[in-house]
Amino acid sequence: MDTMIPVDRGGPAQPLLLASGLRKHFPVGGGLLGRGRKVVRAVDDLTLSVAKGETLGVVGESGCGKSTVARLLIRLIKPDRGTMVLDGDPVDEPHGITVNELRRQVQMVFQDSYASLNPRLTIAETLAFAPKAHGLPAAQARERVRDLLSKVGLDPNNYAERYPHELSGGQRQRVNIARALALRPRLVILDEAVSALDKSVEAQVLNMLVDLKSELGLTYLFISHDLNVVQYLSDRVLVMYLGKIVELGPVEAIYGNPQHPYTRALLSARPSMDPRKRTKEAPIQGDPPNPIDPPSGCRFRTRCPFAEEVCAKLEPALAETGRQAVACHMSVAGSGHSKAVAA
Amino acid sequence: MAIQTPSLELGAPLVQATAAAAGRGYWKSVARRLRRDPVTVICAAVLLLLVASALAAPWLGLADPYKTSMLRRLYPLGSPNHILGTDELGRDMLARLIYGGRLSLFMGVTPVVCALLIGGLLGITAGFVGGRTNMAIMRVMDVFYAFPSVLLAISLSGAMGAGTENTLLSLTLVFIPPVCRVSESVTTQVRGFDFVDAARASGASALTIVRVHVLGNVLGPILVYATSLISVAIILAAGLSFLGLGVKPPEPEWGLMLNTLRQAIYVNPVLAALPGVMIFITSICFNMMSDGLRAAMDVKA
Amino acid sequence: MLLYALRRLIYLVPVAFGVSLLVFGLVHLAPGDPISAIVPPDAPKEVIDKLKEYYGFDKPLPVQYLRWLGVTLTGDFGTSIGTGRPVASEVASAFGNTIILAIAATTLAFTLAVILGTAAAYAKSRIVDRLVTLISLVGVSVPHFWLAIVLVIIFAVELGALPPMGMGPENSTGWRFDRAHLAHMVLPTIALSVIPLGVVTRTVRSTIKETLSMEFVTALQAKGMNDSQILRHVLKNAAPTCLAVMGLQAGNLIGGSILIETVFAWPGTGFLLNSAIFRRDLPILQGTTLVLAGFFMLLNLTVDVIQTMVDPRIKRG
Numbered sequence: 001m002d003t004m005i006p007v008d009r010g011g012p013a014q015p016l017l018l019a020s021g022l023r024k025h026f027p028v029g030g031g032l033l034g035r036g037r038k039v040v041r042a043v044d045d046l047t048l049s050v051a052k053g054e055t056l057g058v059v060g061e062s063g064c065g066k067s068t069v070a071r072l073l074i075r076l077i078k079p080d081r082g083t084m085v086l087d088g089d090p091v092d093e094p095h096g097i098t099v100n101e102l103r104r105q106v107q108m109v110f111q112d113s114y115a116s117l118n119p120r121l122t123i124a125e126t127l128a129f130a131p132k133a134h135g136l137p138a139a140q141a142r143e144r145v146r147d148l149l150s151k152v153g154l155d156p157n158n159y160a161e162r163y164p165h166e167l168s169g170g171q172r173q174r175v176n177i178a179r180a181l182a183l184r185p186r187l188v189i190l191d192e193a194v195s196a197l198d199k200s201v202e203a204q205v206l207n208m209l210v211d212l213k214s215e216l217g218l219t220y221l222f223i224s225h226d227l228n229v230v231q232y233l234s235d236r237v238l239v240m241y242l243g244k245i246v247e248l249g250p251v252e253a254i255y256g257n258p259q260h261p262y263t264r265a266l267l268s269a270r271p272s273m274d275p276r277k278r279t280k281e282a283p284i285q286g287d288p289p290n291p292i293d294p295p296s297g298c299r300f301r302t303r304c305p306f307a308e309e310v311c312a313k314l315e316p317a318l319a320e321t322g323r324q325a326v327a328c329h330m331s332v333a334g335s336g337h338s339k340a341v342a343a
Numbered sequence: 344m345a346i347q348t349p350s351l352e353l354g355a356p357l358v359q360a361t362a363a364a365a366g367r368g369y370w371k372s373v374a375r376r377l378r379r380d381p382v383t384v385i386c387a388a389v390l391l392l393l394v395a396s397a398l399a400a401p402w403l404g405l406a407d408p409y410k411t412s413m414l415r416r417l418y419p420l421g422s423p424n425h426i427l428g429t430d431e432l433g434r435d436m437l438a439r440l441i442y443g444g445r446l447s448l449f450m451g452v453t454p455v456v457c458a459l460l461i462g463g464l465l466g467i468t469a470g471f472v473g474g475r476t477n478m479a480i481m482r483v484m485d486v487f488y489a490f491p492s493v494l495l496a497i498s499l500s501g502a503m504g505a506g507t508e509n510t511l512l513s514l515t516l517v518f519i520p521p522v523c524r525v526s527e528s529v530t531t532q533v534r535g536f537d538f539v540d541a542a543r544a545s546g547a548s549a550l551t552i553v554r555v556h557v558l559g560n561v562l563g564p565i566l567v568y569a570t571s572l573i574s575v576a577i578i579l580a581a582g583l584s585f586l587g588l589g590v591k592p593p594e595p596e597w598g599l600m601l602n603t604l605r606q607a608i609y610v611n612p613v614l615a616a617l618p619g620v621m622i623f624i625t626s627i628c629f630n631m632m633s634d635g636l637r638a639a640m641d642v643k644a
Numbered sequence: 645m646l647l648y649a650l651r652r653l654i655y656l657v658p659v660a661f662g663v664s665l666l667v668f669g670l671v672h673l674a675p676g677d678p679i680s681a682i683v684p685p686d687a688p689k690e691v692i693d694k695l696k697e698y699y700g701f702d703k704p705l706p707v708q709y710l711r712w713l714g715v716t717l718t719g720d721f722g723t724s725i726g727t728g729r730p731v732a733s734e735v736a737s738a739f740g741n742t743i744i745l746a747i748a749a750t751t752l753a754f755t756l757a758v759i760l761g762t763a764a765a766y767a768k769s770r771i772v773d774r775l776v777t778l779i780s781l782v783g784v785s786v787p788h789f790w791l792a793i794v795l796v797i798i799f800a801v802e803l804g805a806l807p808p809m810g811m812g813p814e815n816s817t818g819w820r821f822d823r824a825h826l827a828h829m830v831l832p833t834i835a836l837s838v839i840p841l842g843v844v845t846r847t848v849r850s851t852i853k854e855t856l857s858m859e860f861v862t863a864l865q866a867k868g869m870n871d872s873q874i875l876r877h878v879l880k881n882a883a884p885t886c887l888a889v890m891g892l893q894a895g896n897l898i899g900g901s902i903l904i905e906t907v908f909a910w911p912g913t914g915f916l917l918n919s920a921i922f923r924r925d926l927p928i929l930q931g932t933t934l935v936l937a938g939f940f941m942l943l944n945l946t947v948d949v950i951q952t953m954v955d956p957r958i959k960r961g
Contacts, residue, residue, distance in 0.1 A: 074544050100546040108544055116537035120369050120559040126538075129555060130545030179541060486662030489941045490933075491899020494917075498933045501921035502670040578787045582903050585789055586918060601790060605907075612797040619790025627785035634781075 008052070010088035015049040016187055016219050017106065022046045022072055022082035028292060040291050042068040044243040046082075047318075050187060055213070055220040057234030057251070059227060059266070061288055065243040066223045067111075070191040073221065074108050075099045087186075104134070107180040111192035113172035117164040123149070123175050124160040130182045148178040151215075153208060170201035177209070181216070189221045194229065206233065227270050231255055239263045242291050242299045249324020259326040262300050298329065310336040369559075376639040383635025386628040393625060397444030406435035408442040408595045417611045428614050430600065431607050432593075436614065440621055443595040446507070448625065450589065450596075451577030453511055458518030459569045465519070466526025467561065471534055471553055481527060487520040496579055500588040510589040514580060518572055525568045529561045563640040570636055574629035581622050597622050649949045656941060663941070664716070667934045668709050671926045721931035726923040731931035734916065739935060741811060742901055742912030744819055745832055750894050753837035754844055758886075761848025762879075765856060776845060783842020789903040792835035796907070799831060806830055809909040832908045836901055840893040847889040851882040884955035891947025895940040 023046070025039040043065045050056050060066050071077045073084070075092070083090060086105060090096030110116035117126055127148055128141040136144065146156040152174040164172055173193065180188050190209070194202045206229065213220060224230050230237060230251075237254040239247040239262065247260040258264045265284040289295055289302050298316050301307040310329050314336075321331045329337040377383055396403065406425070412433030420428050427436035469480040487495065499513035533539060534557070542552045581598030583589035590596040592603065600618040608615045696702045700711055715722070721731035764776035800808035810816075812825040819825055855861070855878045864874050902914030909915065913932050920928035 071540075076540050076544060103544050103546040108541070110537040110541060112537055116541050118536075118538045118542075118556050118560070121555070125555075129542060130547065133545060133547035133551055176541075183545060482658060483662065485659045486666060489659055489663045489944075490666075490937050491896045491940055493896065493902060494899035494933065494936050494940075497902055497917065497921075498667075498670055498929065499673065501917070501929055502673040502926070574785055578785075581787055582789055585903065586906060586921075588921065601793065605793060608793065608797050608801055612801055616790070616794050616797060619787055619793065622787045622790060623785060626787065627781065630781060630785045 008087070012052055014052070014088050015085075016052045016087055017050040017073065017221075018085040019049070019073060020047040020083055022069070022084075023080045024068055024072055024077060025080055038292050041243050041294055042291065043072060043079075046243070046245060048238060048245070048248070050219055050221055051236075052087075052186075053217065053219055054235040055222055055233050057230035057237040058221065058223040058240060059225065059230050059237060060240035061266075062225060063288060063291065064240045065291075066225075066240055067191055068243075069240070070108060070189045070221070070223055073189060074103060074106050076108075104183050105185050106187045106189065107183060107185040108189040108191060109173075109176050109180045109193040111195055113169055113176055113196065114164065116176050117172060119164055122161050122163055123154075123167070126164075126175065127179055127182055130179070134183065144182065148182055149175075151181065151212065152178040154178075168201075170197055170205060173197060173205055174208070177205075177212070181212070184216075185218075187219045187221065189223070191223045192225070193222075195224060195226060202229070209233070227255075227266065239266070242288060242294050244299055245318055245325075245327060246300065247324060247326050248318065253323040257322070259321050259324060259331055260300075260328050261304050261306055261330075298327075306330060306337075306339060308337055369563075373563075373639045377635060380635050380639065383632055383639070386632045386635070389624065390628050390632065393444050393628075394448060396441050397448060400438075400442050400445065403441065405438040405441060408434060408438040409593055410434060417607055417614065419611055420613060427617065428611065430614070431603055436617060439595040439600060440597070440617065443597045443600060443618065443621070444625075446590055446594060446596040447577060447581060447598070447622070450507065450510060450514070450580035450584075451573055451625070454514035454518055454580070455569055455572045455576050457511075457515040458522045458572070459565070461515070462519040462522030463526045463565055466523040466528075466565075467530045467553065467557065469523070470527040470530025470561075471549070471557060473531070473534070477527070480523070484520040484523050487516070488524075492517050492521075492575075493579065493582070496583060497586065497588065500583050505588050505591055507590055510580060510583050514576055514583075517579070518576065521572065522565070522569060526561065526565050529564045530557060533557055533560045567633060567637045567640055570629060571633035574626040574633070577622060577626050577629065648952060649945075652945055652948060656945060660938075660941065663937050664713055664934070665709070667930055667937065668712055670930060670933065672705070716934070721934070722927040724920075724925055724928050726920070726925040726928065731927045734928060735913065735931045735935050738911060738913045738916040738932070739939075741819060741910065742898060742905070742914065745829065745836060745901060745905075745910060745912060746894070746898050748829055748833040749836035749897060750840065750890075752833060753840040753893075753897075754890055756837075757841050757844035758848055761845045762852055762875075764845075764849045765852035773849075776849060780842045780845040780849070783838045783840075783845065785842075786838055788835055788838050788900070789907055791838055792831070792904050792907040795831045795835055809907075811911055832904050832910055835907070836897060836904045839900065840890075840897050843893055844886070844890055848882070848886050851885045852878060855881045880954075884951050887951050887954065888947060891943060891951075895943045899936060899940065 022043055024043045025041050028038050028040055046065075046069065048056070048069075058066050058069065068077070072079050072082075083093070084102070085091065086097060086102055091102045092099050117123075121129075124142070124145045127145045128138075131141045131144050132138070145160060149156040149159055154171060154174055159167070159171070159175075164175075167175065173196075177188075177193070193209075194205050197205060209220070210233070212218060220233070222230060222233050234251045236249065237247075237251050238245055239254070239260065241262050247254060247258065247263045254263060255267065258267055262284075269284060285303055289299070295302050295312070297313050298304070298307070298311040301311040304311065308329075314329070316327045316329045316332065316335070318325045318327045319332055329335040330339045333341040412429070415425070415429050415433040416431060418425050418429040418433075420426070422428055425435050425437070427440065430436055430439060465480050465484075469477040490498070496513050496517045499516060500509055503509040503513065539552065539556055542556050547555075580589060581596070581601070584596050584598030585602045587599075587602065590599050592599060597618040601615075601622075604615040604618065693702070700708055703711065719732060721735065723729070724731055724734060727734070760776045760779060764773045767773045767776075796808045799806045807828050808831075810828055811819060812828055816825070858881075861874060861878065864877060869877075898913075901910075901912060902917055904910070905912045905914035906918050913936060916928060917932045919925075920932065
């Protein structure tokens with residue numbers, strides 16, 4: 001099994017995971033005989049890369065396609081379009097690696113700690129499932145389970161033979177993290193992994209995640225709606241709105257100098273502990289539009305205080321602006337937006 | 344047909360993710376709860392008695408259930424040597440009722456077991472694989488669902504002709520669709536849980552995932568549903584024999600006995616009703632046991 | 645709404661196609677060929693061949709199927725091998741008689757079931773709840789053809805209060821709304837209503853109980869609504885599930901009436917089907933099965949559409 005530990009192939013400069021043009025549209029309902037079917041544009045032409053050893057945070061309102069991205073990256077759902085490259089190897093292509101090999105190296109922690117554990121299996125059985133499926137002998141699998149449990153701070157003697165319903169939420173989520181580590185992956189996708197926990201427990205689990213990362217040399221894709229947690233954990237941050245990236249850049253740039261109106265609105269809506277740092281910008285209005293029929297041009301324009309004619313006509317591309325990339329006409333010189341610099 | 348909502352005759356059991364509140368092992372706690380439920384225990388005991396006496400009939404010192412006598416026809420209950428009287432051909436009723444349990448129970452249980460295997464396999468496959476496979480399997484089931492179950496059983500048996508094998512075959516065909524539908528719906532539900540996604544993400548084969556993660560969670564509800572079908576099957580099998588479509592005379596079988604004793608209702612009405620009492624007791628016991636199991640396994644009705 | 649009904653109707657086409665295949669296949673499940681049932685075993689070969697040709701049994705199966713389907717779609721179900729009369733008219737008159745009985749039995753069963761089920765769900769005392777649960781358990785467990793015999797024994801044989809069989813007096817030509825005909829209906833109606841009574845009572849009880857435990861009921865109580873006002877809300881929420889089960893039961897009742905009709909010699913589809921089986925009259929068997937299955941499909945479709953109409957949670961169109 002230890003021979004299965006993946007080696008670094010592309011060197012430090014090669015992104016660990018490169019996904020380009022990912023698209024997933026879900027058909028909904030359907031007219032007579034399935035004609036005129038509508039689709040939910042959950043993820044639309046999304047391109048992202050995760051560098052080795054970094055933590056990439058993904059934020060956005062619920063329903064913006066964050067979870068779909070996670071499931072696409074681990075191929076729990078098949079993208080309609082787009083390619084993925086894992087450390088230089090194309091995934092699911094003739095010369096590349098198989099989806100199964102991708103899943104060996106990329107693992108995921110789910111949000112719902114209860115639903116993600118089989119109620120009929122003991123913790124040890126759950127943790128041993130993946131290694132056994134990959135051919136690890138029972139004795140070694142048992143050893144692996146003990147090792148995993150101590151890594152996530154649970155005493156193997158005490159917890160291995162318990163059932164999920166006998167654990168607390170925080171303990172269950174530790175088990176879920178241990179399971180994600182069972183195959184010794186390189187990239188761990190954390191999909192709202194701490195969101196359902198109490199604040200005090202959340203902090204413990206977050207600290208454990210930080211420790212595990214440096215101990216095991218992991219890379220994280222950290223999906224959350226909690227801006228504070230993302231700021232605490234991430235190196236880079238990706239802001240999503242209705243299946244699209246609106247802003248992407250280093251955490252200091254995104255939090256210190258947000259460019260996209262949506263990012264600014266999100267950040268200003270954050271409750272502050274400091275009364276001197278009152279919210280000045282107008283908080284975002286209303287709910288996100290229906291992803292079945294997203295607005296033309298810029299998808300945020302229906303809620304954007306700066307929306308102009310050009311925003312309805314043209315879809316802004318993700319363009320480098322200072323230290324980050326932003327998809328907004330205001331940031332592009334000569335775009336036709338009154339606030340943009342003239343060309 | 345209710346293509347979207349599987350509203351089944353006896354309620355579609357749903358998976359309950361919340362397992363036993365305490366204790367180790369799901370099946371152990373189920374067994375413990377069953378033991379504490381007197382109604383279920385009594386029903387199980389009655390059924391066990393029926394099965395055991397039917398199996399051990401030749402050694403119980405009963406009269407020959409096939410021996411006719413023109414002199415001793417339709418003796419009333421409590422006659423000497425014939426506690427439960429004699430039937431229209433002078434055969435001992437007690438012997439025929441006990442021997443009758445053999446065929447009646449066999450014809451009620453066998454189709455459900457066969458349907459459980461076939462329908463369960465089809466339903467779990469449809470639910471787990473989803474997509475087109477699901478469409479194909481479930482649309483075929485819809486065809487069978489377009490018939491009321493009694494009509495389907497009678498038409499199939501009627502076309503194939505009377506006989507034990509034909510009855511078993513037609514009853515199995517009748518019970519495959521409902522078992523398949525329940526299996527499909529619980530499997531689809533279990534498949535939606537994150538732990539199945541986590542298992543898929545681990546790269547395990549579909550068969551391994553079904554074996555380890557799906558079966559343990561769907562078998563309970565499917566079994567509960569199947570036990571409730573047994574009581575329907577026993578009534579239906581007896582009904583077919585009652586119509587002359589099942590077991591052929593002179594075999595003792597409750598439904599057939601009810602049929603042949605009908606001519607005696609003016610002479611000895613109580614006697615004529617006796618075989619039905621046996622069917623009723625068996626059926627109600629299976630129903631109550633199914634309810635007990637449902638409660639013990641925490642399956643929602 | 646209309647679009648939804650239309651779509652459901654279109655979904656019915658492949659099912660109906662499957663049903664027609666199955667019904668057609670019934671004939672070929674039969675041992676031997678159907679001609680042997682009507683000709684004496686020593687009939688000359690030419691006669692047999694002629695009859696085969698007349699009924700189309702000499703063609704290959706797919707041709708036979710298409711021919712049969714084409715003719716059937718025009719409403720011509722063939723000729724009864726037993727009586728020589730058109731199948732369609734035999735089935736039509738029998739179906740009318742079955743419907744009369746079915747309407748009476750469903751009305752009785754559903755009315756009682758709603759009252760009993762609601763009472764049990766609301767009952768403060770355990771005894772009422774237990775009693776109703778027992779009634780519904782007996783309803784689903786009792787072999788209804790046996791109950792029919794028991795009813796005959798008690799009310800016809802022992803008490804002599806009601807007629808034991810038939811649809812009306814001996815000289816009756818068809819069903820009429822009068823004392824004599826109604827008297828003949830009483831026992832079969834009761835016997836036929838026990839299964840739906842059991843199943844629907846059970847459903848009504850559990851659905852209402854579940855609805856009562858929902859939080860919105862507490863909210864309504866907190867608003868100061870009285871019990872009868874709350875009951876309206878509860879019934880509205882419980883209705884879709886109950887309606888679905890009732891629809892299914894109504895259809896099953898018609899399918900299940902064959903045993904009861906046989907016991908009471910009620911000249912309905914079940915009785916017709918039963919006698920057709922024993923005369924090996926396959927056209928009648930096919931015709932009756934097809935009509936009953938078709939009716940069952942349409943009934944289910946109707947119930948489905950009604951269910952979506954009363955249930956705001958199900959998306960329409």
